[in-house]
Amino acid sequence: MLSSKSNSLTEALQEANKLFSGVSQAREAALDAQFLVLASNLGKEKANELHSEMTVFDSPAFAEDLLTFMGLNRLEEEENNSDDEGITGGFLPTNAWHKLGAEAERYFRRSPSFHYMLGSFKSDPPVPRQRIERQKKKGGTEEKRAMPAQLKKMEESHQEATEKEVERILGLLQTYFTDDPNTPISFFDFVIDPNSFARTVENIFHVSFIIRDGFARIKLDQDKLPVIEPSGEEEGRENDQSAQVRNQVVISLSHQDWKDIVETFEITEPMIPPPGISQENES
Numbered sequence: 001m002l003s004s005k006s007n008s009l010t011e012a013l014q015e016a017n018k019l020f021s022g023v024s025q026a027r028e029a030a031l032d033a034q035f036l037v038l039a040s041n042l043g044k045e046k047a048n049e050l051h052s053e054m055t056v057f058d059s060p061a062f063a064e065d066l067l068t069f070m071g072l073n074r075l076e077e078e079e080n081n082s083d084d085e086g087i088t089g090g091f092l093p094t095n096a097w098h099k100l101g102a103e104a105e106r107y108f109r110r111s112p113s114f115h116y117m118l119g120s121f122k123s124d125p126p127v128p129r130q131r132i133e134r135q136k137k138k139g140g141t142e143e144k145r146a147m148p149a150q151l152k153k154m155e156e157s158h159q160e161a162t163e164k165e166v167e168r169i170l171g172l173l174q175t176y177f178t179d180d181p182n183t184p185i186s187f188f189d190f191v192i193d194p195n196s197f198a199r200t201v202e203n204i205f206h207v208s209f210i211i212r213d214g215f216a217r218i219k220l221d222q223d224k225l226p227v228i229e230p231s232g233e234e235e236g237r238e239n240d241q242s243a244q245v246r247n248q249v250v251i252s253l254s255h256q257d258w259k260d261i262v263e264t265f266e267i268t269e270p271m272i273p274p275p276g277i278s279q280e281n282e283s
Contacts (some may be wrong), residue, residue, distance in 0.1 A: 002046050009042055015176040069103075070096035111178050165202075165211045169272055171214060174230045176271065184227035186265070187218060195263045197255055204251060 001008045016039075020032050071093045093099075176185055191207055193199035207228070210216045216230045261267070 001040060002051070004046070009039060009046065013039055058214060065265065067092075067101070070100055072096075139143070162206070162209075165275065166206050168275065169203070169206050169209050170215055170230070172272055177230050184221055185229060185271075187226035187228045188261050188265055188269060190228055190271050192258070192261055192265070192267050192270065194267045195270065197258050199270070199272075199274065201253065202259055204253070 016035055023029050023032060029067075073091055080242060173185070173190065176190075191200060191203040193203060207216070211218060214226055214231060218226050218228050221227050
């Protein structure tokens with residue numbers, strides 16, 4: 001049954017398929033499954049033997065056939081020479097290797113000829129496209145010219161308001177420092193507004209301009225907390241000259257951080273009142 005020339009296993013499977021059509025009990029189905037396992041094992045062994053026979057390669061027989069094809073004449077071999085000397089001494093025809101190469105060439109695929117997928121390359125320059133001139137629209141030019149002027153005016157007014165607010169905050173800082181120059185001003189106490197998170201962000205924004213221009217500086221106290229103090233005029237000029245030495249940082253302040261700072265530092269009143277309140281107090 002395991003022989004490659006025998007069809008007994010195939011005939012047994014066909015007979016089992018005919019018998020399975022009449023199966024009506026569980027025991028008969030179990031016997032059919034048992035036979036299927038046995039048949040699969042036999043088929044596996046048969047396939048292994050077939051595979052092993054196909055992979056056997058007899059190198060001496062192949063060499064003998066190759067020499068015979070190349071025209072080796074063993075009758076002309078001299079008795080005094082060894083086998084190697086006889087083969088290399090000229091008992092093969094002079095065209096033996098050419099004959100082998102011509103025969104082997106028939107079994108190798110030739111490389112396809114080279115060709116362009118999109119055609120051959122043309123060195124001619126591309127044809128220039130005709131330029132279509134579009135007519136300019138005459139209507140609405142006056143309105144478009146008026147828009148940039150309005151935007152520029154709004155930008156200038158906003159810039160002037162920012163400069164005034166920066167000057168006002170600098171004046172408050174200098175006033176607090178003049179009243180008590182020995183007590184450092186906490187940066188959080190100075191910029192935090194306990195009544196408004198938005199005002200706190202605006203205060204930090206405006207104080208950054210004061211630090212950038214060198215009119216004030218921030219340093220750490222003994223508790224590693226930031227304090228702010230104004231710089232003198234001469235010191236501010238020196239800071240302007242050495243502006244490249246300054247460090248720029250980004251502060252991340254969330255709404256929850258603002259609440260935590262207000263509770264931790266027990267801030268009840270803002271040191272930088274809103275512009276309207278400060279102007280009323282001054283008047």
